[in-house]
Amino acid sequence: MANIITRRSFLSAAGRGSIALGLASLMNIPPFLKRALAEGSIGINNKKLIFIFLRGGNDGVNNVIPILDPSYRGTANANRNFLALPTDPAPGVDYAAATGQADIVPLNYPYAVRLGNGFAALNPALRDLAPIFNAGDLAIIQRAGYRSLSRSHFDSEQYWEKGTDGTSANRNVTNGIWYRTVVESGWNRTHALSGVSLQSNLPASLRGEQPMTNLSSISRYNLLGVYNASGSTNMDRVKILNALDAGYLQPFPAKDNRDMVHTLGIQFRDTLDIFQDPMFQSNAWFDTDGSTYLFPNSTAQDQAIPGTSPVQYRVGSGGYGFLSNIRNCAQMLNNTDAIITGTEIGGWDTHTAQVTYDSANMVSLPHLGGHASLLRRVGAAYYALWRYFTLYGRGGTREIPGAKVSWDDVVVVTMSEFGRTSAENDSQGTDHGESSVMYVAGGAVNGAIHGCDQVNNPKLSGPNWAIGNGGKNGALYSADTSVGYLRRTIDYRSVLGELIRDHLGATQNQLNRIIPAYTNETVEHLLNGGMVGTTPIIGELGIV
Numbered sequence: 001m002a003n004i005i006t007r008r009s010f011l012s013a014a015g016r017g018s019i020a021l022g023l024a025s026l027m028n029i030p031p032f033l034k035r036a037l038a039e040g041s042i043g044i045n046n047k048k049l050i051f052i053f054l055r056g057g058n059d060g061v062n063n064v065i066p067i068l069d070p071s072y073r074g075t076a077n078a079n080r081n082f083l084a085l086p087t088d089p090a091p092g093v094d095y096a097a098a099t100g101q102a103d104i105v106p107l108n109y110p111y112a113v114r115l116g117n118g119f120a121a122l123n124p125a126l127r128d129l130a131p132i133f134n135a136g137d138l139a140i141i142q143r144a145g146y147r148s149l150s151r152s153h154f155d156s157e158q159y160w161e162k163g164t165d166g167t168s169a170n171r172n173v174t175n176g177i178w179y180r181t182v183v184e185s186g187w188n189r190t191h192a193l194s195g196v197s198l199q200s201n202l203p204a205s206l207r208g209e210q211p212m213t214n215l216s217s218i219s220r221y222n223l224l225g226v227y228n229a230s231g232s233t234n235m236d237r238v239k240i241l242n243a244l245d246a247g248y249l250q251p252f253p254a255k256d257n258r259d260m261v262h263t264l265g266i267q268f269r270d271t272l273d274i275f276q277d278p279m280f281q282s283n284a285w286f287d288t289d290g291s292t293y294l295f296p297n298s299t300a301q302d303q304a305i306p307g308t309s310p311v312q313y314r315v316g317s318g319g320y321g322f323l324s325n326i327r328n329c330a331q332m333l334n335n336t337d338a339i340i341t342g343t344e345i346g347g348w349d350t351h352t353a354q355v356t357y358d359s360a361n362m363v364s365l366p367h368l369g370g371h372a373s374l375l376r377r378v379g380a381a382y383y384a385l386w387r388y389f390t391l392y393g394r395g396g397t398r399e400i401p402g403a404k405v406s407w408d409d410v411v412v413v414t415m416s417e418f419g420r421t422s423a424e425n426d427s428q429g430t431d432h433g434e435s436s437v438m439y440v441a442g443g444a445v446n447g448a449i450h451g452c453d454q455v456n457n458p459k460l461s462g463p464n465w466a467i468g469n470g471g472k473n474g475a476l477y478s479a480d481t482s483v484g485y486l487r488r489t490i491d492y493r494s495v496l497g498e499l500i501r502d503h504l505g506a507t508q509n510q511l512n513r514i515i516p517a518y519t520n521e522t523v524e525h526l527l528n529g530g531m532v533g534t535t536p537i538i539g540e541l542g543i544v
Contacts, residue, residue: 039184039506039507039509039510040184040185040505040506040507040510041505042181042182042184042185042187042339042504042505042506042510043185043186043187043191043194043337043339043505044505045504045505046404046405046409047339047409047410047411047503047504047505048333048338048339048340048341048405048409048410048411048504049178049339049340049341049342049410049411049412049413049499049503049504050326050329050330050333050340050341050342050385050410050411050412050413051178051205051340051341051342051412051413051414051415052326052342052343052344052345052378052381052412052413052414052415053157053160053161053203053205053342053343053344053345053414053415053416054344054345054348054374054378054414054415054416055153055157055344055345055346055347055348055416055417056153056346056347056348056349056350056416056417057153057156057348057349057416057417057418057419057420057432057433057436058348058414058416058419058420058436058437059348059350059354059371059419059420059430059433059436060142060143060419060420060435060436060437060486061080061419061420061422061476061486062083062085062123062354062366062371062375062420062430063122063123063126063142063375063436063437064115064120064121064122064123064140064142064437064449064452065085065112065120065121065122065123066119066120066452066465066474066475066476067085067087067095067112067119067120067121068095068096068118068119068467069119069465069467069468069474069475069476070467070468070469070470071467071468071469071470071471071472071473071474071476071477072084072476073085073086075470076470077470077471077472078470079422079423079424079472079476079484080422080423080424081424082355082364082366082424082428083354083355083364083366083424083428083429083430084366085111085112085121085123085124085366085367086110086111086112086366087111087112087121088111088112088114093114095112095114095118095119095121096118096119097114097116097118098116098117098118099114099116100116100117101116101133101134102114102115102116102122102129102130102133102134103116103130104127104130104131104134105124105127105130106306107127107303107305107306107314108305108306108307108308109124109127109367110124110365110367111124111367112124113126113127113130115133115140115449117449117452117453118453118454119452119453119454119465120142120449120452120453123367123372123375124367124372125367125371125372125373125375125376125379126375126376126378126379127379128376128379128380128382128383129379129382129383129439131383131386132382132383132386132441132447133447135386135447136445136446136447137386137407137441137442137443137445137447138382138439138440138441138445138447139439139440139441139445139446139447139448139450139541139543140437140439140448140449140450140452141437141438141439141440141450141451141490141495141541141543142435142436142437142449142450142451142452142486143435143437143450143451143452143475143486143487143488143489143490144435144436144437144438144451144488144490144491144492144495145418145419145434145435145436145488145490145491145492146159146160146164146165146166146488146491146492146493147165147166147167147491147532147533147535148165148166148167149165149166149418149434149435149488150166151418151432151433153349153417156417156418157204157417158204159171159417160205160415160416160417160492161176161177161203161204161205161415162174162175162176162177162204162205163176163177163180163493163496163514163515163516163517164516164517165491165493165517169520170516170517173516174208175207175208175209176203176204176205176206176207176208177205177496177514177515178195178205178206178340178342179195179205179206179207179208179210179212180208180513180514181195181340181500181504181506181514182194182195182206182212182339182340183208183210184506184510184513184514185339185506187337187339188210188211188212191337191338192274192337193213193274193332193336193337193338194212194213194337194338194339194340195212195213195338195339195340195341196212196213196214196215196329196332196338196340196341196342197212197213197214197215197341197342197343198214198215198216198218198325198328198329198332198341198342198343199214199216199325199343199344200216201214201216202214203342203344205342205415206340206342215275215328218275218280218281218328219281274336277335279331279335279400280328280331280335283295283297283301283327285327285384285388285391285392287387288387288391294327294383294384294387294388295323295324295326295327295384295388296314296315296320296323297320297323297324298320299313299317302314302315302316303315308368312368312373314376314380315376315377315380316373316376316377318347318373318377319345319373319376319377319380322343322345322377322381323377323380323381323384325343326343326381326384326385327384327388328341329341329342329343330384330385330388330389333404333405333410334388334389334392334393334394334400334403334404334405335400335402335403335404336404337404339504340504345374345377345378347370347374348371348374348416350370350371350420350429350430351425351427351429351430351431352427352428352429353369353370353427353428353429354369354370354371354424354428354429354430355367355368355369355370355371355372355428356368356369356372357428364428378414378439382412382439382441385410385412385441386407386441389405389406389407389409389410389443390406390407390443393405393406393407393409393410394406394409406443407442407443408442408443408444409443409444410442410443411440411441411442411444411445411499411503411544412439412440412441412442413438413439413440413495413496413499414437414438414439415438415492416436418432418433418434418435418436419433419434419435419436419437419485419486420432420433420436421433421483421484421485422476422477422483422484422485422486423482423483423484425483431483433483433484433485433486434478434485434486434487434488435485435486435487435488435489435490436486438492438495440495440499440543442503442544444503444544445543445544446542446543446544448541450464450490450538450541451464451465451489451490451538452464452465453465454467457538459529459530459536459537459538459539460489460536460538461536464489472484475487487535488535488537489535489536489537489538490537490538490541491524491525491526491532491537491539493515493517493518493526494526494527494537494538494539494540494541495541495543496515497511497514497515497518497526497527497540498540498541498542498543498544499543499544500514500515502543502544503544525537525539526539526540527539527540528540
């Protein structure tokens, strides 16, 4: 029997009554989706999320620095000397002072930045995170990883993006963690935009049986590649759109995968005009001074770093595309019904020349170099998102027309497949390691530093950081005492799980389906913490 579905009937059914009633009126809804209709508040509570994947393995020890651990630098057996950030020698700069506030430093600051917890410091390239942290809106999560870690880029990226780990019990998941989050809510059945990535290809985290949206460039998202408001080009475009509409009115017989392809076509048609709004092409988003660009896309809009020759910039030419994608992610959440957007930034596989070497003076400049450039871009992205939503989001002092979300409605989270070795290598870089750092920001985030302090934690039966004695027995090292792996105390899935449930609005049952390891608490300990093999895990952190 023919399965009679048309674009008109689809949209009519989807708009009828509530979301649940609209969905219930459709044919062939999978059982898990019907079950999800009565659960949770993903989408309908207006909470949204931006993910940023740092591809290549981010060196967490060069982000959040255990500056007072003698095994970091400054001793005969220290793990890092060439790469290590120096402490500020100015009188009165006490890294052991627990002020609760990060230092605000200039763009050319060359020293480790005090984080105010009496132990840890921040790479000065991440200086833009300091005001967000001081506002209480940033959780810094050091030592995040997963069990049975793979040091293969491909495998580890897949685990992170699918919400699994390297054990045989968990790794055979076929779709992505953000995909499952969106589909569990049913949001993608009634909204042309639900989960969206801004990068060259759809990431594994958004891949699955039902279509999500990937845009390599909003400006080129069109039938003809170029959109004119008038003229023959626009007339040709209208003819094509009318032909598409006519095609959607034709019935089609049931056939494997045809429903999915039909839905994908509907999504494509219904999103074509969204991005023609001039707002998506605008870059007129400025800081509180009204003149500093939040999302610079050229050196003319960027900030030069004083004292660098040749001149280096805060974002730099290699980062303008990334900041453009970040801007589009923000605009997508603020101006459409999308609930999850994200992008990526590559280059984190820093085996060689991780920092700048001043050959004239034969010294390293660890506040500059390839890794520092990447960190400045991440810091700039977080700062821009913070300012954009507080200024231009719903309720902001410069609220744009139709703004949908405030800073309190948004969380931003980083992901990266693994960290780097604690010891520097002979090529002035670092090799594949274990755990690394995650940054979670948002107006509803409980700002704190996790995993890089000396506060006693009952889940660990001792301090969060075991100090080395200038040797190789501290938290910088795990099984391998030759190069060192930063010891895991936090499972990244506990971080993402908390955001999916307590921010986006999933029920615990939904979360158990999105991250299956939550169903096996006695072994995985994602919720409450415990011993996973021989490794003590903290569990959820109370981030939101």
